Amino acid sequence: xxxxxxxxxxxxxxxxxKFPHVWCPGCGLGILLGSLLRSLVESGLDKNQVVLVSGIxxxxxxxxxxxxxxxxxxxxxxxxxxxxxxxxxxxLTVITVMGDGDATAIGGNHLIHAARRNLDITAIIVNNQTxxxxxxxxxxxxxxxxxxxxxxxxxxxxxxxxxxxSATAGxxxxxRSTVYHITQLDQLLGQAIAxxxxxxxxVLSPCHTNFGRQNRLGxxxxxxxxxxxxxxxxxxxxxxxxxxxxxxxxxxxxxxxDLPVFGQSYQRICDTAxxxxxxxx
Amino acid sequence: xxxxxxxxxxxxKGESKVSFFPAxxxxxxxxxxxxxxGALKRDQWGYPVLADSDRCTSCGLxxxxxxxxxxxxxxGGLKPAGAGAPRGSRVAPITSPERLAPEPNGGEEDGNG
Ligand SMILES: Cc1ncc(C[n+]2csc(CCOP(=O)(O)OP(=O)(O)O)c2C)c(N)n1
Ligand code: SF4
Ligand code: SF4
Ligand code: SF4
Ligand SMILES: [Mg+2]
Numbered sequence: 001x002x003x004x005x006x007x008x009x010x011x012x013x014x015x016x017x018k019f020p021h022v023w024c025p026g027c028g029l030g031i032l033l034g035s036l037l038r039s040l041v042e043s044g045l046d047k048n049q050v051v052l053v054s055g056i057x058x059x060x061x062x063x064x065x066x067x068x069x070x071x072x073x074x075x076x077x078x079x080x081x082x083x084x085x086x087x088x089x090x091x092l093t094v095i096t097v098m099g100d101g102d103a104t105a106i107g108g109n110h111l112i113h114a115a116r117r118n119l120d121i122t123a124i125i126v127n128n129q130t131x132x133x134x135x136x137x138x139x140x141x142x143x144x145x146x147x148x149x150x151x152x153x154x155x156x157x158x159x160x161x162x163x164x165x166s167a168t169a170g171x172x173x174x175x176r177s178t179v180y181h182i183t184q185l186d187q188l189l190g191q192a193i194a195x196x197x198x199x200x201x202x203v204l205s206p207c208h209t210n211f212g213r214q215n216r217l218g219x220x221x222x223x224x225x226x227x228x229x230x231x232x233x234x235x236x237x238x239x240x241x242x243x244x245x246x247x248x249x250x251x252x253x254x255x256x257x258d259l260p261v262f263g264q265s266y267q268r269i270c271d272t273a274x275x276x277x278x279x280x281x
Numbered sequence: 282x283x284x285x286x287x288x289x290x291x292x293x294k295g296e297s298k299v300s301f302f303p304a305x306x307x308x309x310x311x312x313x314x315x316x317x318x319g320a321l322k323r324d325q326w327g328y329p330v331l332a333d334s335d336r337c338t339s340c341g342l343x344x345x346x347x348x349x350x351x352x353x354x355x356x357g358g359l360k361p362a363g364a365g366a367p368r369g370s371r372v373a374p375i376t377s378p379e380r381l382a383p384e385p386n387g388g389e390e391d392g393n394g
Contacts, residue, residue, distance in 0.1 A: 030348025
């Protein structure tokens with residue numbers, strides 16, 4: 001039996017939106033949507049406590065379908081809106097949903113600084129290795145050599161590793177999973193939401209319509225079977241000899257550490273400044 | 282259906298363990314491809330059916346890997362959404378799968394991103 005009954009999940013869908021949703025048949029975003037809803041329900045949060053913030057892109061549409069406070073902002077800026085919301089209302093659980101282009105191209109600067117500050121925000125980054133919504137242009141996560149609308153002869157740039165980037169920049173929690181590894185994904189989203197500080201969950205998801213078609217990767221089923229074949233628990237992956245690592249994708253909790261959380265430090269400053277102000281009167 | 286919603290009952294022996302909501306199904310094939318027991322098949326139009334109920338262990342994987350909330354495992358029905366349904370919502374006060382799906386072209390769809 002699934003951990004959370006489907007009827008509860010339906011309850012968290014925003015019913016004044018049109019269903020079925022806009023995503024292509026088989027798109028991993030729908031699977032992630034279900035996973036996020038189950039994780040929110042399992043976390044015991046009230047709908048009113050949760051804010052979902054997104055930018056623009058196929059991934060950016062996800063919060064639109066959830067019956068919580070949701071803010072659909074501009075391309076690349078989800079984290080800037082989320083920062084304002086979290087600092088103004090620290091009691092809220094703030095979660096951003098961004099695409100790889102959204103989070104690491106136009107919004108890349110916001111990502112590294114949100115991680116560096118260790119803001120108490122959960123960032124779900126959907127990595128489909130392309131600009132899905134606009135037709136399959138290359139993004140910073142498009143692999144070297146892969147085809148894209150803007151790289152018809154194969155991509156000549158190396159790619160970002162979203163998880164490594166977030167970890168290096170200072171996030172206190174970093175995890176990676178795929179929409180195939182669904183029970184793991186449910187768990188990791190729950191863990192990231194519970195963890196104080198900046199929590200990144202990189203979710204590998206097939207865009208068979210654009211990335212898959214241009215690179216002859218078959219249907220989304222074929223692409224998900226690749227996730228199954230290559231995905232490996234990070235603990236096992238670390239045991240592999242150097243030469244074998246690149247063929248496999250490490251999944252699970254990559255980083256989990258306690259670091260000062262920006263909101264708490266900020267509150268202390270406010271309290272100190274307030275007391276000094278009082279004393280001076 | 283009208284009036285009071287019937288509470289979902291656990292599937293009885295011989296009753297289907299998986300319920301399908303064709304109105305939301307995009308015939309992507311995930312459920313059929315990833316059922317670990319091979320219990321699902323596509324019908325002639327490509328919609329999934331539980332071809333072999335005895336093989337189904339109610340593991341829930343098909344439900345979790347369906348991107349479109351178009352099938353559900355276990356207790357056949359859905360819980361009545363009446364109480365929680367927002368005003369003006371297109372969701373009928375009780376929820377059978379077909380009723381939950383809005384009318385064609387119903388629901389709001391904003392254009393960009
Ligand atoms: C400021 C701005 N620049 C460019 C665009 C066009 N645009 C829309 S979505 C998108 C990229 C989408 O890629 P990604 O963030 O990876 O999301 P996906 O669609 O792949 O989920 C771009 C460039 C825009 N909407 N706004
Ligand atoms: S274009 Fe790609 S990412 Fe967008 S809905 Fe289709 S499959 Fe999903
Ligand atoms: S519940 Fe599990 S065994 Fe039954 S049809 Fe779905 S995936 Fe197959
Ligand atoms: S996974 Fe869902 S949408 Fe896809 S064929 Fe099965 S029921 Fe239909
Ligand atoms: Mg993308």
